[in-house]
Amino acid sequence: MPYLKMQxxxxxxxxxxxxxxxxxxxxxxxxxxVSVHDVQRRANVSIGSIYNHFGSKEGLAKSxxxxxxxxxxxxxxxxxxxxLSIRERxxxxxxxxxxxxxxxxxxxxxxxxxxxxEFLPDEPPVCSAAPFKAMRNIVQQGMATGExxxxxxxxxxxxxxxxxxxxxxxxxxGVINQPITLYYxxxxxxxxxxxxxxxxxxxxxxxV
Amino acid sequence: MPYLKMQxxxxxxxxxxxxxxxxxxxxxxxxxxVSVHDVQRRANVSIGSIYNHFGSKEGLAKSxxxxxxxxxxxxxxxxxxxxLSIRERxxxxxxxxxxxxxxxxxxxxxxxxxxxxEFLPDEPPVCSAAPFKAMRNIVQQGMATGExxxxxxxxxxxxxxxxxxxxxxxxxxGVINQPITLYYxxxxxxxxxxxxxxxxxxxxxxxV
DNA sequence: GTCTATACGCTGATAGAC
DNA sequence: GTCTATCAGCGTATAGAC
Numbered sequence: 001m002p003y004l005k006m007q008x009x010x011x012x013x014x015x016x017x018x019x020x021x022x023x024x025x026x027x028x029x030x031x032x033x034v035s036v037h038d039v040q041r042r043a044n045v046s047i048g049s050i051y052n053h054f055g056s057k058e059g060l061a062k063s064x065x066x067x068x069x070x071x072x073x074x075x076x077x078x079x080x081x082x083x084l085s086i087r088e089r090x091x092x093x094x095x096x097x098x099x100x101x102x103x104x105x106x107x108x109x110x111x112x113x114x115x116x117x118e119f120l121p122d123e124p125p126v127c128s129a130a131p132f133k134a135m136r137n138i139v140q141q142g143m144a145t146g147e148x149x150x151x152x153x154x155x156x157x158x159x160x161x162x163x164x165x166x167x168x169x170x171x172x173x174g175v176i177n178q179p180i181t182l183y184y185x186x187x188x189x190x191x192x193x194x195x196x197x198x199x200x201x202x203x204x205x206x207x208v
Numbered sequence: 209m210p211y212l213k214m215q216x217x218x219x220x221x222x223x224x225x226x227x228x229x230x231x232x233x234x235x236x237x238x239x240x241x242v243s244v245h246d247v248q249r250r251a252n253v254s255i256g257s258i259y260n261h262f263g264s265k266e267g268l269a270k271s272x273x274x275x276x277x278x279x280x281x282x283x284x285x286x287x288x289x290x291x292l293s294i295r296e297r298x299x300x301x302x303x304x305x306x307x308x309x310x311x312x313x314x315x316x317x318x319x320x321x322x323x324x325x326e327f328l329p330d331e332p333p334v335c336s337a338a339p340f341k342a343m344r345n346i347v348q349q350g351m352a353t354g355e356x357x358x359x360x361x362x363x364x365x366x367x368x369x370x371x372x373x374x375x376x377x378x379x380x381x382g383v384i385n386q387p388i389t390l391y392y393x394x395x396x397x398x399x400x401x402x403x404x405x406x407x408x409x410x411x412x413x414x415x416v
Numbered sequence: 417g418t419c420t421a422t423a424c425g426c427t428g429a430t431a432g433a434c
Numbered sequence: 435g436t437c438t439a440t441c442a443g444c445g446t447a448t449a450g451a452c
Binding site: 165 | 360374
């Protein structure tokens with residue numbers, strides 16, 4: 001059952017069936033452990049069809065990759081377009097990342113887990129793609145407005161999203177067995193307030 | 209030039225040359241884009257030799273993997289054996305991770321970046337290997353002694369090390385162009401105190 | 417545009433001399 | 435234990451009918 005967001009066109013296009021099958025197989029076994037025959041079989045099309053549509057196995061992977069980056073980018077854009085504080089934006093992003101991991105596991109797995117350089121040698125790394133740049137942008141805005149601690153953009157951005165991404169990896173690897181959306185509140189607390197318990201006491205004292 | 213830590217034995221053993229060559233090639237091109245012939249050529253041995261020592265390409269990868277996990281584990285054990293507070297232990301670990309990334313790039317890349325499941329299907333994910341368990345253990349101890357904010361172990365551990373691991377990935381991907389050891393101090397601050405600037409002000413106010 | 421049958425290169429692995 | 439020569443199978447890609 002294809003579940004990729006498709007452009008206006010028909011939902012059941014051959015392209016979509018092929019890409020969906022490819023995505024699932026690539027995530028299950030890894031790009032190099034999937035033959036074009038495998039994709040062909042799962043998508044219920046002929047090999048000729050695949051080569052007609054995508055030119056090569058690499059071409060198929062590339063199309064799929066672009067498609068997913070775009071979908072991801074739109075998600076980020078949607079959040080940016082909402083009228084939110086920087087902090088709320090970051091949290092919203094973290095939430096969506098966790099939620100995507102649960103509801104569209106393979107998309108996240110392909111974006112975050114797959115080592116594209118191995119089969120798309122000319123592609124820059126994912127983290128330099130548009131959506132990731134947008135994420136870092138948000139962080140920098142936050143530093144400018146004073147909503148986020150000032151410092152090196154890389155360090156701060158890594159701290160903001162590093163915890164979430166780490167949780168996602170653990171979940172994808174099957175080390176964590178429950179939906180990570182359950183961890184959202186606690187994760188956000190840890191990230192913004194830090195893991196040092198002294199800060200807690202400071203706050204508590206203040207509250208008293 | 210082989211740079212793997214070798215057991216007591218001679219530093220220039222054939223095993224070591226083969227494993228070092230394999231490590232470099234695997235990291236450069238990915239396991240599946242490296243043929244046994246490639247390894248053989250770089251290590252200046254014959255194919256027969258490789259099959260004699262390791263039985264198969266997968267056997268070579270497995271030996272290499274075990275070797276590196278062990279080396280990593282020893283690093284963690286060394287830190288645990290030192291007489292340090294939990295917090296210092298965590299920081300020491302973070303430092304070592306950053307430093308390893310700079311001085312033994314390929315080892316870290318192979319451990320953190322490589323998707324072992326693709327070529328070692330029966331291997332559990334890296335993050336469930338001994339050294340990672342030890343890292344989570346330290347965090348749990350910290351929660352027990354009150355040195356670390358109490359909470360779900362996964363979330364807290366991900367927050368403690370997530371930032372560092374994220375930085376390492378960015379560095380390995382070539383997105384960050386300077387040694388990440390430079391970021392150590394700031395990273396540790398962000399992690400323990402959180403990225404919320406309000407905490408800073410709280411502290412500052414307190415200090416006044 | 418879709419299909420089947422086929423070609424051809426590469427790579428993991430072995431045999432057997434030294 | 436080390437080497438070279440060789441095999442067998444798989445997997446990408448194409449040719450050509452429909």
